[in-house]
Amino acid sequence: MADTAHWIGRGEALARLGVKSQTLYAYVSRGRIAARPDPDDSRRSLYAAHDIARLSGEAVEAEDSAVYRRTPGGAARGEADVCSSLTAIAGGRLFYRGLDAVQLSETATLEDVARRLWDARATNPFAEVRPRIGAVPGGSIRARLFAALARRAEEDADPKTRSVEDLRLECARVLDEAVDAAVGSGPRLFLHQRLARSWKTPERDAHLIRRALVLSADHEINPAVVATRAAAGGGAAPAAAAFAGLLTMAGSPMMAELTRASDWIVAVRRQAADAARRAHEMGRLVGFNAPEDYPAGDPRAAALLAAADLPADLARAVQEGEAATGRKANFPLALAVIARRLELPRDGAADLFLLGRLTGLLGHALDQATNGSPIRSRLRYVGPEPGAH
Known part of the structure; x- marks a missing residue:
């Protein structure tokens, strides 16, 4: 599935959540919804469909869950990109x-x-x-x-x-x-x-x-x-x-x-x-x-x-x-x-x-x-x- 399918615009996000713009912005500022600039219009934002579904009580597909553990380019949710050489989880195991x-x-x-x-x-x-x-x-x-x-x-x-x-x-x-x-x-x-x-x-x-x-x-x-x-x-x-x-x-x-x-x-x-x-x-x-x-x-x-x-x-x-x-x-x-x-x-x-x-x-x-x-x-x-x- 293309990456764009997992990011939605402001209007759709508001409709699916059933809230006003101020509430949507509050969710973003508190880290409950990941957001990123719209690649086609930097003045607009796109919102993580997985987070919208979670907050609205919609079912979340496994593929969506896997994708949203990390945003494109490797940045962690909240848009902080952290490099670490200490610990990794792979194949259901923890490695130091x-x-x-x-x-x-x-x-x-x-x-x-x-x-x-x-x-x-x-x-x-x-x-x-x-x-x-x-x-x-x-x-x-x-x-x-x-x-x-x-x-x-x-x-x-x-x-x-x-x-x-x-x-x-x-x-x-x-x-x-x-x-x-x-x-x-x-x-x-x-x-x-x-x-x-x-x-x-x-x-x-x-x-x-x-x-x-x-x-x-x-x-x-x-x-x-x-x-x-x-x-x-x-x-x-x-x-x-x-x-x-x-x-x-x-x-x-x-x-x-x-x-x-x-x-x-x-x-x-x-x-x-x-x-x-x-x-x-x-x-x-x-x-x-x-x-x-x-x-x-x-x-x-x-x-x-x-x-x-x-x-x-x-x-x-x-x-x-x-x-x-x-x-x-x-x-x-x-x-x-x-x-x-x-x-x-x-x-x-x-x-x-x-x-x-x-x-x-x-x-x-x-x-x-x-x-x-x-x-x-x-x-x-x-x-x-x-x-x-």
């Missing part, structure tokens, strides 16, 4: 710089994955990291994590030129301090072991924390990655750039789903079958809608759950949820299950995810600062005419 992330999670530590994502395989920046004295304020792990990043962002704000090796060491220090801020200082063990020690996780189960961190490290290009790279491209230090991305991630739909999945697991683990059926009937069952890139199910979730040796109640909750929806458990649900399996604090699944994802965001900051091409984006003004009253 060419290596299967699920296979890596079998044995790799978060430090191993950090070195790979940071392209630091020849040297080990963590070997030069030393513990930092001084507690970080905050009542929760997330609050202390954000406070630690804010502190580093201020300290590293000097715009002096740094070598790639210096930047990698800086990233290692940021990640090390983030874990210390989250769970307190202690023996200089691997990052996942320090988390397990703080959470009083038995040594035999610490590998689940390691796997969860590794599989959380990075994923597709999303607003958090764009925020990180935009900050790094503007001159921000790795800590500041990653902080921008982590704040974006903290308010994302992914985190909201993770919270709902955690709440659901807590509620159903004793009566999984009845609760799953009732939740599905009420449209409240979450954690079973895999991303489009994984038609056979999210391999991260499958790997994490397979390694967990789940007790009967948690296994039954997953099985009944899959039976009720006809879909496999997704990664947020798997993280929520692991958190309950390990008896982590209530926000343990979200904390695990944010600490793991910090590794990838630091990688994006580093990649953008050292190898990244300028992020090409365009702001299209859709407000009142200049001088209008």
Whole structure:
């Protein structure tokens, strides 16, 4: 199908949505509808038919869905063109710089994955990291994590030129301090072991924390990655750039789903079958809608759950949820299950995810600062005419 078939004019967009021009422009400005200039008349815009169909409740064909994951020329939705050498999804699998992330999670530590994502395989920046004295304020792990990043962002704000090796060491220090801020200082063990020690996780189960961190490290290009790279491209230090991305991630739909999945697991683990059926009937069952890139199910979730040796109640909750929806458990649900399996604090699944994802965001900051091409984006003004009253 020709590309033009997937872009429609303003009049058709308004008719299909049943809204006024101001609402259409608001959808575009908020990123809910992709827009691009009309190649035949640059004064006009064309709008993504896929987004129009989604918002109007029309059926979306699979071909349309595939086309609109990226706009012509490779630009991501919202017209920001981001080049990354870190992560790719291909054939329903996730790859970190060419290596299967699920296979890596079998044995790799978060430090191993950090070195790979940071392209630091020849040297080990963590070997030069030393513990930092001084507690970080905050009542929760997330609050202390954000406070630690804010502190580093201020300290590293000097715009002096740094070598790639210096930047990698800086990233290692940021990640090390983030874990210390989250769970307190202690023996200089691997990052996942320090988390397990703080959470009083038995040594035999610490590998689940390691796997969860590794599989959380990075994923597709999303607003958090764009925020990180935009900050790094503007001159921000790795800590500041990653902080921008982590704040974006903290308010994302992914985190909201993770919270709902955690709440659901807590509620159903004793009566999984009845609760799953009732939740599905009420449209409240979450954690079973895999991303489009994984038609056979999210391999991260499958790997994490397979390694967990789940007790009967948690296994039954997953099985009944899959039976009720006809879909496999997704990664947020798997993280929520692991958190309950390990008896982590209530926000343990979200904390695990944010600490793991910090590794990838630091990688994006580093990649953008050292190898990244300028992020090409365009702001299209859709407000009142200049001088209008």
